[in-house]
Amino acid sequence: xxxxxxxxxxxxxxxxxxxLWIRMKESFYECESIKRGKHMHKNNxxxxxxxxxxxxxxxxxxxxxxxxxxxSDGYKVSFHLGMSMPIIAGGGVLRxxxxxx
Amino acid sequence: MSxxxxxxxxICRLAFLACLxxxxxxxxxxxxxxxAYLPQSDAKSIYDxxxxxKNHDLLPIAPTGSYMSLCPYQAGLVLFMESILRFVPNAxxxxxxxxxxxxxxxxWISILMSVKKLFSSSRxxxxxxxxxxxxxxxxxxxxNMYGDVPCIxxxxxxFWMLTEYLAGNKRWGVFFAWIALAGAVxxxxxxxxxxxxxxxxxxxxxxxxxxxxxMILLAVIITSTVAGAVIPGSIYEHRAKNTMGEGIPAIAYIxxxxxxxxGRDPGGWNGYHSDxxxxxxxxxxxxxxxxxxxxxxxxxxxMEHPEYMAKFFFYKLVTQWTREDFGCIYATLGSHGNRTDxxxxxxxxxxxxxxxxxxSIHQSLVYAGALCFCxxxxxxxxxxxxxxxxxWNLVPLITFIGGFLFSLMWEAGARYVLPYFVLLIPYAxxxxxxxxxxxxxFGKNAFCHWTKGIKKEGGEAx
Numbered sequence: 001x002x003x004x005x006x007x008x009x010x011x012x013x014x015x016x017x018x019x020l021w022i023r024m025k026e027s028f029y030e031c032e033s034i035k036r037g038k039h040m041h042k043n044n045x046x047x048x049x050x051x052x053x054x055x056x057x058x059x060x061x062x063x064x065x066x067x068x069x070x071x072s073d074g075y076k077v078s079f080h081l082g083m084s085m086p087i088i089a090g091g092g093v094l095r096x097x098x099x100x101x
Numbered sequence: 102m103s104x105x106x107x108x109x110x111x112i113c114r115l116a117f118l119a120c121l122x123x124x125x126x127x128x129x130x131x132x133x134x135x136x137a138y139l140p141q142s143d144a145k146s147i148y149d150x151x152x153x154x155k156n157h158d159l160l161p162i163a164p165t166g167s168y169m170s171l172c173p174y175q176a177g178l179v180l181f182m183e184s185i186l187r188f189v190p191n192a193x194x195x196x197x198x199x200x201x202x203x204x205x206x207x208x209w210i211s212i213l214m215s216v217k218k219l220f221s222s223s224r225x226x227x228x229x230x231x232x233x234x235x236x237x238x239x240x241x242x243x244x245n246m247y248g249d250v251p252c253i254x255x256x257x258x259x260f261w262m263l264t265e266y267l268a269g270n271k272r273w274g275v276f277f278a279w280i281a282l283a284g285a286v287x288x289x290x291x292x293x294x295x296x297x298x299x300x301x302x303x304x305x306x307x308x309x310x311x312x313x314x315x316m317i318l319l320a321v322i323i324t325s326t327v328a329g330a331v332i333p334g335s336i337y338e339h340r341a342k343n344t345m346g347e348g349i350p351a352i353a354y355i356x357x358x359x360x361x362x363x364g365r366d367p368g369g370w371n372g373y374h375s376d377x378x379x380x381x382x383x384x385x386x387x388x389x390x391x392x393x394x395x396x397x398x399x400x401x402x403x404m405e406h407p408e409y410m411a412k413f414f415f416y417k418l419v420t421q422w423t424r425e426d427f428g429c430i431y432a433t434l435g436s437h438g439n440r441t442d443x444x445x446x447x448x449x450x451x452x453x454x455x456x457x458x459x460x461s462i463h464q465s466l467v468y469a470g471a472l473c474f475c476x477x478x479x480x481x482x483x484x485x486x487x488x489x490x491x492x493w494n495l496v497p498l499i500t501f502i503g504g505f506l507f508s509l510m511w512e513a514g515a516r517y518v519l520p521y522f523v524l525l526i527p528y529a530x531x532x533x534x535x536x537x538x539x540x541x542x543f544g545k546n547a548f549c550h551w552t553k554g555i556k557k558e559g560g561e562a563x
Contacts, residue, residue, distance in 0.1 A: 048305055052495045052502070053479040059505050060472040060525075067423045067465050 114227060121234040122209055129205050129243040133198045136448075137438035138244040140194055143168075145436075147175055148194060148246060151182035154337070162341035165383045169337075171375050173345035176333040177287025178248045194246065201243050201250045208254035208523075209233060215261040216527045218268055219494045228530035232467060236526065237460050238519055241429040241447075245516075252289035253520045255281045260496060263299065263318060267493060275317065279325040286329030291517060294507060295524075296326050298499040302492050347385035349378045356392040358417075358512045359399035366420040367413045368513035414509060421508050421518050425460040428515040467522065470529030471498075473536045497524035 140148045146168040150161045161167040169175065185200055186192045209230070216229045233239070242249050259281035266274035285292040299322050307315045338344050353374035362371040374392075381387040403410035434448055446452040475498070504521030511517070 049492055049495060050479060052492070052499055053475045055502050056475040056498050057472065057479060059502060060468055060475060062418070063422050064465065064468040064472050066419050067461075067468050070419050070423045 114223060118213070118227065118230055121230050122206075125205060125209055125234050125240060126202065129202055129240050130199075132241060132444070133195065133202065133244050135441040135444040136244050136433060137440045137444070138198070138433045139436045139438060140246045141436040143172075143175075144245065144247045147178050148182055148197075151179045151186055154179060154183045154340075155186045159337065159341035159343070162337045162343050162345055164344050164346035167345075169345045170383055171349055171378060173334055173348040174290055174330075176337050176345070177329065178289070180333040180336065181248070181251070181284075181288055182246070197246050198244050201246075204251045204254035205240065205243055208239070208250070208257055211254065211257035211261045212523075212526060215257060215264060216530065218261065218264045219527060220531055222531075222534070225527070225530045225534050228534055229527050232463070232470075232526045232530055233523070235459065235463055236467075236523065237456060237463070238425075238427040238429045239523060241426070242432070242516070242519070245429070245433050247516075248288040249516060249519060252285050252292050253523050255285035255288070256292050256295050256520065257523070259285060260295070260299075263322075264493070266318065267314065270314070275321050279321050282322060282325040283329035283332075286326050287333050289520075290330075291504075291507075291520060293326070294503040294521075295496075295500045296322055298496050298503055301499065302496055305492060346383055349374050350385050350389040350392065352389050352396065353377055353392040354512050355510050356395040356399070358510055359396060359403075361413055366513055367417040368511075369420070370512055370514070374512075417509065417513050421513050421515050422505075422522075423464070424515040425457050425464055426515075427519045427522065430456075432516060464522075466533070467525050467529040470532035470536075471501075471525040472532065474528040474532030477532065477535050477539075498528060500524050 139145075150169060153159070153161060161169050164170055169179075182197055185197050189196050189200075212229055212233050213226055216226045217223075220226075239250065239253065259278045262274040262278035262281060264274075265271045266278065282292075282296065286296065300319065303315050303319050303322070306312075307319070334345060357371060357373040358368040360371060360373060361367040362369070365371055373395075377391060378385075378388045381391065403413065430448060430453065440448075447456060501521045501524050504518060504524075508518050508521075
């Protein structure tokens, strides 16, 4: 089972990065940054923001790792990684004009 | 590509959003009708009290011997159910579940509008809606009458309204935020963590500026919270001309949250708090005193056995936060009417694995996406957050942090952490979109560099 999971993970990873490469070739428009963010107050209290983000990183890193490792069974771990990668790393589907600003 | 973009007008995105909305609503409606779930345990006790209250039987409002004596803080949920039973003719359990559908709609719209206010990016809005539409734990909890769905919806709606007021000075935002916050606090008390997050951020923002707008918001939040916490219980005590007592003290829940009973998850429900309260003859002070000793004993044992402590808290977090379905399948499995075969397949059949798989992937995506956002915003600062990320934009994240810490000490339950998971969805969407941008920009630069090299080589050859 472990070997099967490993091969599956490997295959999905290769396919993912191949697909990503294709996407990159196609995508020649500038990345739209979140530049229209509206001001609510003055841009104050930066250190408080950084503390919140740092604690958030700490907790979310823990949850991300355990949510992948502690799925229903070990076999699904490979699916998790393999399936999540195209979306997380690639984000290519998010570049579809349907989602575009 | 820009030509291609032009061919996808705004109407297409709106149509796509409408499809997602219709899917959320129709799936939830289908689930209510097919799961035929009847309330059990706490939800059943609350529903029964609401039915009796509707019929002017207020005997359960008593300091001893009743569910309300143990949990007087549920008066808000009783009032909510009684209101539905009174205002809707021939209402029953399913009617209340159908009302919950409206809260799914409210939550869907509130997420969309909050994200629009926070990030001003329609792409992040759409991804947030996609993530929420496939957040099956929320959709599958729509038949659970324990108040989770209305509480999450009202919390998000309150956040949207407060943001409207802060960003655009819209006064109606204050009015609706007051009602939504009072409702959320009345229905479920874990919305207090959101209230606390708002108060912390506003107090920090208040220092140095003393803006009138922020003071108004603080007053709105505090008064609505007090109203939501106090009014429902007072109404019932006034109607019954009796009291409900103090109820089980919070420290008893913490004491239970630090116990690991055999055959149960660490910190999970084991009946310790209610048994102790009843054994103490509904004496709140005595219960609190014994609970404090229990907490000291648990912590003392943990200090002497650090390995046990690490194992306890690790598994306590894992059982709550990494359960794909957040307990939605198990919570509504028993006690049912004419449940259809299709619904049974989701509960126990072959489709269950498929749903669990989707929920598992979804959960990983939300955590990973939110992590990407936090990491990117921390490292890249302005580049990731446009003109600067305001502290107010992080209120849902602060609520998540509060919920995470709260889940360490309180009674463990996957359902209890679901609201904090939903609050991560906007950040997850922003993180996924930004990661997509980073990878593509990197790819574009690398490809440009590569093609320049080819051209140069070609030029030299010519």
